[in-house]
Amino acid sequence: MIARSLLQLLVIIVLAPLLQGAMKLLRARLQGRPGSSALQPYRDLAKLCRKESILPDGVSPIAVAAPGIALGVALTFAGALPIAVPGIPPLGEIVALVLLLALSRFTLGLAALDSRSTFAGMAASREQTVASLVEPTLLLALLGAATLGRGTQLSSLLHLPFGLAGLLALGAFFLVILAETARVPIDNQETHYELTMIHEGLSLEFSGWQLAFVQAASYVRQLSFLLLAGLLLPGGTVWTVAAWAVVLAMAIAVVETLFAKMRLFEIPQLLASAFVLAAASIMLRLLGATL
Amino acid sequence: MTLRSFGVGATWAVSLVAAYLAFVAIEHGPATLASISAVLPALAFDVGVTPLAAPFLALLAILGAAVGAWCLRCDRPVDAALIAGFVATMLLVLVARSVFAFVLAWEMMSLVSAFLVAANHGRRSVRRATFVYLAVAQSGALCILVALLLLANHASGATFSDIAKSAASIPAGTRTAVFLLALIGFGSKAGLLPLHFWLPRAHPVAPPGASALLSGAMLKVALYGLCVIAFELAAPAPAAWGIVLVVLGTISAIGGVLYALVDHDLKRLLAYHSVENVGIITIGIGVALLARSSGAMALAALALIAALFHAINHGLFKSLLFMGAGIVAKTQGTVDLERLGGLWGRLKWTAPFFLIGCAAIVALPPLNGFVSEWLTFQGLIGGFALSDPTTRLVLLGATAGLALTGGLAAACFVKVFGVAFLGRSRRPEKSHSSETEQERFDGATFAQAVLAACCVVFGLVPALAVVSLARVAAATLGAPMIAGVTASPLASLPVLPIALIALPAAGALACLVLAARLGLRRVPTWTCGSPVTPAAQYTATAFSKPLRMIFAFILQPEHRRLVESGPSPWFPARIVYHIESHDVIDEGARWLGALALRAARRSRALQSGSLRLYLAYAVAALVLVVALARR
Incomplete structure (x- = not known):
């Protein structure tokens, strides 16, 4: 079992940059641009690892260690998914994972404020704002199985009856993914204008291998979130989950092409509607047994 | 022997007693220490320990030890002596087992703490805060007294064991009245919304050691009172009590963290976070009552464990944070976040301890706050299986509210630590000259080290506390060791924090090693070509602006x-x-206060100053009492 979960982790690590590249390529094609190769993220990571890393004067060890913590959190998240194995019991617990994700945001936010840069501070503020609004939705969207008394392990999501409640939860979770993986209309990964950055702004002062850590963490997180969405969809085998993840990744590329980035203060409305979807889904399940 | 060493010694002695009593209560169950009923049965003075008091006694022991060490160096000698008295009166409240003893101890606790709040009485705002505190404390004490008298009136005696014996037969109306009075009395002392308004005024103005005890211990003593009423004296509590507590707890949690988010006075911000955490503990108590009323004993035990553990944990990290804020105030002369910055390099001991406190209060794994908040979530989610649909919806709302609270608290403490301790100082350069000397390791630092170590140990090895708390919960809920308690989700607890933190810790270590091997070049921050100034850093006001809007x-x-x-x-x-x-509640409180003052002014007519009139009052009161008693 340990071997299989390690294998799962390894596959996610290896494929995460490819997914990022493929999404970027698809988005470019949809927008009528040739785009860069789907393998570009691997080259970027390799290049960053060879480059020197620099940090602002006088920063604390928190800023030195933050990229490692972010990557460690992302890897724990990826390893805890019940895909190749039925889930490692203590790790695959929904509430614990949601609280763990806060750890990486917390340290990256501190590192950003430590860097003394206005833009990084701004990004930290916005990331925390979006994250605090997303957290209730993220939790409720994943608690569908708990309402049926099946506990709060991620593996309990497998073989959950889908139906209307499942559809609503998926809708909510899709919006959560857009927020958590820094996608249009909530954020824009490819902006070159610091004032509009949320997630990218956090890593402005990182470079070299430190930046490679932060980016790898983002890629792994992204793939993990998509796989988690695959668990919410019907199927439940390794291949269906992976297929759903690819379908959702393509959907995100389409959404990024169709919509423009929202103004910062319109985002809460979008996240509020995501919360309403998640709450409606879980209320359907909660009352389904008694009504 | 100086006043200071007397105070510290007395505090430590009381802590030792508290630790011993906690041990006795957990190992040997309820025990009566003294029972004096010489004068009148109504004035019976019973002192004893119960398992329910044990976690609070243990918390008092740890905090007393830490604050005692703190007083070796910080705060005035007279404060050290008052703190010893404060700890002793809190101990007395926890061991009081009769109405008279409890009310007496409670009043003493309020009065001694009021002296601590009024420590800097030269400032008008401090006198004002003390007045508001005393007004709320006395109104609350009155409610508690009436609630306990209602219970004693129904029972055959005025000791808690008498009351508990006849608890099952209390009429529904009395039970509701007792609950509402206890909720007002204990809830106002604990800082539950909407009766929290005294707390953000009183806690910050006390000396740091006293603030630590006010937030860390006294609020928990108030919650202990609520637990005693709900689980013992007026048990079994109807489900409605649980719903009220869950709803109030959720409102307090969200309200507290929102006000903390926009506050930039470090101490007041911490006081608002106490409101938040008291809300979280209250949610746990509410879920336990709900589960108990529908017979789900395993769930009730889980929720009660969560509430008790969070009470201990909040006491630990909040005292730690208040001590850190005290050091900041002492060395920097201000606790205004907008004027701090870059303390990491200058407070080499306080800064890492403060970071541990921040991470614990935000419930980051693997610290103690994470474990108890996780358990509270498990209690709430476990309640989804309860049969009543209203209950389920309330618990769903509380789950969402608690998640929102967690997110907002994280935002708040990124702000606090990032702005105050990281980056560069926001004060003019010339004021730095006196601070070049490094912080030394002394009593104050030792106190923080103890508390920080407790936060880490209770996080990594939660079984240390949870095993005892499970026994407390089983004894309190009136069930022999409940089998369900040892089943999920508590079963995964011993490994969970370590499993979660293993890879992030490895990643952090890898980064530090890589940085040492490969070297990190240090360069000035890129500020688009303009000169690098501390003013370019993001401020606390700016950081909290999106959430404020x-x-x-x-x-x-x-x-x-x-x-x-x-x-x-x-x-x-x-x-x-x-x-x-x-604070919207403040307006209402001000209105109430004005009303009370006006009523007091009217009743001044009774006070003529004439001795004969007073004697007439006394005679009239005596006649009235005799008439009532003969009826």
Whole structure:
């Protein structure tokens, strides 16, 4: 079992940059641009690892260690998914994972404020704002199985009856993914204008291998979130989950092409509607047994 | 022997007693220490320990030890002595087992703590805070007294064991009245919304050691009182009590963290976070009552464990944070976040301890706050299986509210630590000269080290506390060791924090090693070519702005911008930006206070100063009492 979960982790690590590249390529094609190769993220990571890393004067060890913590959190998240194995019991617990994700945001936010840069501070503020609004939705969207008394392990999501409640939860979770993986209309990964950055702004002062850590963490997180969405969809085998993840990744590329980035203060409305979807889904399940 | 060493010694002695009593209560169950009923049965003075008091006694023991060490160096000698008295009176409340003993101890606790709040009575705001505190404390004590008298009136005696024996037969109306009075009395002392308004005024103005005890211990003593009423004296509590507590707890949690988010006075911010955490503990108590009333004993035990553990944990990390804030105030002369910055390099002991406190209060794994908040979530989610649909929806709302609270608290403490301790100092360079000397390891630092170590140990090895708490919960809920308690989700607890933190810790270590091997070049921050100044850093006001705007409908922020025009309208000489958030509850409290003062002014007519009139009053009261007693 340990071997299989390690294998799962390894596959996610290896494929995460490819997914990022493929999404970027698809988005470019949809927008009528040739785009860069789907393998570009691997080259970027390799290049960053060879480059020197620099940090602002006088920063604390928190800023030195933050990229490692972010990557460690992302890897724990990826390893805890019940895909190749039925889930490692203590790790695959929904509430614990949601609280763990806060750890990486917390340290990256501190590192950003430590860097003394206005833009990084701004990004930290916005990331925390979006994250605090997303957290209730993220939790409720994943608690569908708990309402049926099946506990709060991620593996309990497998073989959950889908139906209307499942559809609503998926809708909510899709919006959560857009927020958590820094996608249009909530954020824009490819902006070159610091004032509009949320997630990218956090890593402005990182470079070299430190930046490679932060980016790898983002890629792994992204793939993990998509796989988690695959668990919410019907199927439940390794291949269906992976297929759903690819379908959702393509959907995100389409959404990024169709919509423009929202103004910062319109985002809460979008996240509020995501919360309403998640709450409606879980209320359907909660009352389904008694009504 | 100086006053200071007397105070410290007495505090430590009381802590030792508290630790011993906690041990006795957990190992041997309920025990009566003394029972004096010589004068009148109504004035029976019973002292004893119960398992329910044990976690609070243990917390008091740890905090007493830490604050005692703190007082070796910090706070005035008279404060050290008062703190010893404060700890002793809290101990007395926890071991009081009769109405008379409890009310007496409770009043003493309120009075001694009022002296601590009034420590800096030279300032008008401090006197005002003390007045508000005493007004709330006395009104609350009155409610508690009436609630306990109602219970004693129904029972055959005035000791808690008498009351508990006849608890099952209390009429529904009395039971409701007792609950509402206890909720007002203990809830106001614990800082539950909407009766929290005294707390953010009183806690910050006390000396740091006293603030640590006020937030860390006294609020928990109030919650202990609520637990005693709900689980023992007026048990079994109907489900409605649980719902009320869960709803109030959720409102307190969200309200507390929102007001903390927009506050930039470090101590007041911490006080608002106490409101938040008391809310979280209350949610746990509420879920336990709900589960118990529908017979789900395993769930009730889980929720009660969560509440008790969070009470201990909050006591630990909040005292730690208040001590850190005390050091900041002492060394920097201010606790205004906008004027701090870059303390990491200058407070080499306090800064890492403060970071541990921040991570614990935000419930980050693997610290103690994470474990108890996780358990609270498990209690709430476990309640989804309860049969009543209203209950389920309330618990769903509380789950979402608790998740929102967690997110907002994380935002708040990124702000606190990032702005105050990281980055560069925001104060003019010339004021730094006196601070070049490094912080030394002394009593104050030792106190923080103890508390920080407890936060880490209770996080990594939660079984240390949870095993005992499970016994407490089983004894309190009136069930022999409940089998369900040892089943999920508690079963995964011993490994969970370590499993979660293993890879992030490895990653952090890898980064530190890589940085040492490969070297990190240090360069000035890139500020788009302009000179690097501390003013370029993001401020606390700016950091909290998005959330302040999103929650403007609650916070009602008020902006004032003052522009002093310079030679040209486009280049003002100076811009002053001031933002203030009004606590909506404050307005109501002010109105109530004005009403009470007006009533007091009217009743002044009774006080003529004539001795004969007073004697007439006394005779009239005596006649009235005799008439009532004969009826």
